[in-house]
Amino acid sequence: MDSITLEVSRYRPEEENEPSWQDYEVPFRKDWMVLDALNHVKDHLDGTLSYRWACRMGVCGSCGMMVNGEPVLTCATYLETCAPGPIRVEPLRGFPVIRDLVGDLTDFLEKLERVKPWIVRDKERSLDEGEYRQTPEELAEYKQYSMCINCMLCYAACPIYELEPEFVGPAAIALAQRYNLDSRDDGRAARMDVLARQDGIWACTFVGECSAVCPKNVDPAGAIQRYKLEAATDWVKAMVLPWRKR
Amino acid sequence: MNPDYRLYHPKWHRRRIPIFWWLGKRSYIRFIARELTSVFVAYCAVLLLLQTWMLGRGEAAYARFSEWLASPPLVGFHLLTLLAVVFHTVTWLGLAPTALVISVRGRRVPSRAVLLAHYAAWAVASGVVAWALLGGS
Numbered sequence: 001m002d003s004i005t006l007e008v009s010r011y012r013p014e015e016e017n018e019p020s021w022q023d024y025e026v027p028f029r030k031d032w033m034v035l036d037a038l039n040h041v042k043d044h045l046d047g048t049l050s051y052r053w054a055c056r057m058g059v060c061g062s063c064g065m066m067v068n069g070e071p072v073l074t075c076a077t078y079l080e081t082c083a084p085g086p087i088r089v090e091p092l093r094g095f096p097v098i099r100d101l102v103g104d105l106t107d108f109l110e111k112l113e114r115v116k117p118w119i120v121r122d123k124e125r126s127l128d129e130g131e132y133r134q135t136p137e138e139l140a141e142y143k144q145y146s147m148c149i150n151c152m153l154c155y156a157a158c159p160i161y162e163l164e165p166e167f168v169g170p171a172a173i174a175l176a177q178r179y180n181l182d183s184r185d186d187g188r189a190a191r192m193d194v195l196a197r198q199d200g201i202w203a204c205t206f207v208g209e210c211s212a213v214c215p216k217n218v219d220p221a222g223a224i225q226r227y228k229l230e231a232a233t234d235w236v237k238a239m240v241l242p243w244r245k246r
Numbered sequence: 247m248n249p250d251y252r253l254y255h256p257k258w259h260r261r262r263i264p265i266f267w268w269l270g271k272r273s274y275i276r277f278i279a280r281e282l283t284s285v286f287v288a289y290c291a292v293l294l295l296l297q298t299w300m301l302g303r304g305e306a307a308y309a310r311f312s313e314w315l316a317s318p319p320l321v322g323f324h325l326l327t328l329l330a331v332v333f334h335t336v337t338w339l340g341l342a343p344t345a346l347v348i349s350v351r352g353r354r355v356p357s358r359a360v361l362l363a364h365y366a367a368w369a370v371a372s373g374v375v376a377w378a379l380l381g382g383s
Contacts, residue, residue: 069270
């Protein structure tokens with residue numbers, strides 16, 4: 001096989017109201033990823049094709065797209081795994097399409113900020129007291145969730161996010177959990193106020209696909225279910241011991 | 247959506263979600279099946295309440311109700327209910343290890359152990375109910 005067909009979703013808002021398909025014949029090389037094929041299109045066949053990419057090594061999380069209906073990092077998906085084609089490439093589901101394969105991620109960025117994805121301290125230590133040390137066990141508690149690269153594959157795999165766009169979504173909740181589990185952090189209660197709501201953890205019906213597609217094994221579905229358990233426990237404690245400080 | 251952004255890109259496209267979106271993937275079908283079988287779980291609870299109510303109305307009323315439950319169409323429906331409830335239970339218990347992260351002496355309890363503990367609890371509860379129903383003493 002010398003070549004393979006890419007069926008690429010095109011959306012040019014100045015020309016059309018709905019996306020359309022455009023076929024490109026690209027060389028079939030065993031060492032090429034889908035992203036390499038898209039770069040070939042951009043460089044040699046059609047310079048008007050728009051898509052995001054940066055590192056080409058599964059770190060930046062920019063090149064997430066739907067390939068044959070599955071959300072994947074195109075820099076980590078061999079053409080060979082999609083042979084004999086045609087290979088359907090679409091923008092990530094759940095996000096409004098700005099152009100061709102480029103989705104608008106503003107909604108996620110706003111939600112991410114809401115969950116305070118940083119270390120919140122009740123009282124900062126002075127510099128004289130030294131750094132905030134952690135044991136390997138304390139690091140292991142949250143390390144898995146810190147591997148998130150914001151690639152948005154989990155959002156594209158989550159039918160709930162597409163059906164109910166107000167849902168905070170898997171990655172933002174996993175990142176909230178990453179800081180909750182950090183021994184240096186005091187922001188758990190503030191994050192719980194944001195997430196223990198209908199548009200937060202309780203919107204999740206545990207489809208589980210967010211964890212299945214995650215290229216970094218972050219397991220956002222697990223983070224959300226753990227969060228639900230914590231929220232339910234907090235609620236029971238508040239009912240039984242109303243005088244107790246959160 | 248950021249309104250400033252909308253000013254310059256007024257025509258971003260959002261796809262229409264088909265009603266049968268869940269037919270496109272096996273895991274989505276399994277998820278919808280799990281959600282739908284919860285109706286049968288609710289039905290079991292209602293049935294238990296009805297049985298209790300009939301029991302409160304006297305022996306004759308309960309006997310009539312039991313006779314009605316033994317009719318072939320209802321037996322058939324209850325077999326279907328049993329299958330649905332077992333499917334719901336198995337898929338539900340399968341999710342438990344994800345939600346329950348238990349550590350013993352600093353080491354995480356393996357998912358398999360959490361799952362087996364749930365099945366053991368299910369077996370014990372079923373055993374107790376069976377013992378009570380079958381007139382154990």
